[in-house]
Amino acid sequence: MKNKIPFLIMMLILSSLPVISQKSSEPRDEFTLLTMPYNQRPLSLYKGQLEVNAGYKFAVRSRTYDSNGDLILLKDEGTASVYHYYLLELKYGITDFLELTAETYYSKHGIRSVTTEYYSLSDNITVNTLSTIKGMGDLLLYGTLRLPIDFKWVDFGIRGGMYLPTADNKTSQPTNTVTNITAANTFTVNYQFNEKNGYGVPVYLLSSDLKFTFSKISLETDFTFKDPVKEGQNIRWDQSLTANKTFTYSNNSYQYLLSRSFEINAALHFQATGWFNIKLSSDFMKSSGGWTEYYGSKYKNPETNLFVLEPGCEIQVSPALTIYEVTGFPLAGKNMDGPFYLFITASINMFPFFK
């Protein structure tokens, strides 16, 4: 029996050793890849992975920044407004290091101006002005190429693509009305200008992305540059009020060159558990250059910039479904609106051709 005791102990140890000592190679089954937490995930999708993202952003445009960077509270002027933005994005991993993406959006937004009442000896005219911006955005196509190594703690990727001018960005005819006609010269004019989304010209996009992971903490930073390919053309509407209180319209075409812009984003992520990741990111964008033609003369586009703080989280609901939530707080800017926003995205992931 004494001889058997060491043998017994050895057998017991041996039976458990393979479990605790040897780490098997990374599993590549569908479940593992789909549930890979953010801190262990590379910058691009896995080979054969399809991702469909549908997002909704609700923004309150209650503040704007003037040309000196001073904050103007639009809610104090009664001209704050709500912005609805719907995102649709499709990604596919060609290989473990190459991903293709198609993305577009729909948005609607109405901007009111300060109501003004004009008096003269004979007239009393109230003027309301509303500009609506509504419609599909352009189609963005881009590819992402990352380092051809297994992601352990560092990853780097570059992105290149183009916004194709698929959206009809030609400004629609205004739909002005005259209401509250109490006398020949006492009435309300409601100007309504109807603009659309879309750049109107192709716009290049170049971007780079760097990610570090130290255990549960990750740091990701990216730089994006956008530049128009060429000058664009749009139309500007003029209107005249007739004696019977209706409007006649005429339009003139004008040319423009979009500003080029760049954007820097840095995000700190914490993987609280396998299914929950929280982040704090900061985003800075700046645009400059470009011009817009007004009645034959070209005027330089104003330089703009905006700095936004974005806390957010990622919740892995199931292997196929992940929910992203981000809140945006504008902190500084110049010649830009600084809306507060909530952005929620449902992300569906699958391997449709996985064997």
Next chain:
Amino acid sequence: MKGIILIFLLLTLDFAATGQVEKLIVPSDLKQQTIVTEPITLRKGYLRAGIALSYFALDKYFNSASKKEYYSLSSWHTDFSYQISLRYGITDKFEVDCSIPLKNESTRALYMVSWPGLNSNISLSSNLKGKGLSDCELTLKYQLVPEKEDKISLTVWQWLTFPTGQKNYTNIKSFTDFNLPVGDGAFSTGTELTARRIKYPYSYSFWASYAINFQGSKLISQDDLSETKFKDGNYLMMGANFNIHLNEWIALANELNYKYNQKGIIKYTVNVIKDPAWAFSYQPGLYFQIRRFRVAEAVQVPIMGKNDSADPLYVMQVFYTF
């Protein structure tokens, strides 16, 4: 030989740990049920307390032709309110709820007046606020047909709203400087019937309610010298919802609802009629059940309507079951 048998037994000892166990349902588990799996009324002795934050801004409305339009005046109204809610199960079929809303709304406006001939401009601005306790509500819920596995249940709700909120404009200093009312100024009561079925991982229900608004009196406008009698229109609501488990602790809720407000009346010397209104809305929501905590976020999106607001309403709720 005995040694070999002993070795074999020792090596197979861990099978016991991975064997089959019986799932025990204990009271603490029941308090962690989700909106899909829990009964429509709280179980006997259970108390659920929570707070809901809601936000909406007036930006668009459905006009009398049911067309969605932006408000054209330079005015911005927001309502960012809280509601404390307490629910208690008196029996397994009978529940009493109490909700205490705290309103926080503001209306800001700027108006320019220009005399071009005199080269003169003036601006008029206002920043009106309404803060405080709004109208509290008491609700009783009773399961007429109790919930049973895979069967349809029928529950009746009866609620009464008390005009506990300040109904009049207060602190009136000028026509652009006063406090907004935070209460409606009249009692109201309503009845709802809900039919519900749980079929894991889904639950779905159909409901209909009718509410009666009683007559009250208040300052209809801030420049009124005395209170005027009024009666808001009674309203009918009906809807259907479908909830589904996305995983064991997250549920997606979907609701379609319709509300019809009958005409109201303001009893000035000559009665003023408030036009009937209706709205058809969709309300998706996510419910996170984290042990006894329930965190929910939902948005109500008006799809169609007439003489009603067309703005989404955002709600975030946190509950705890004791």
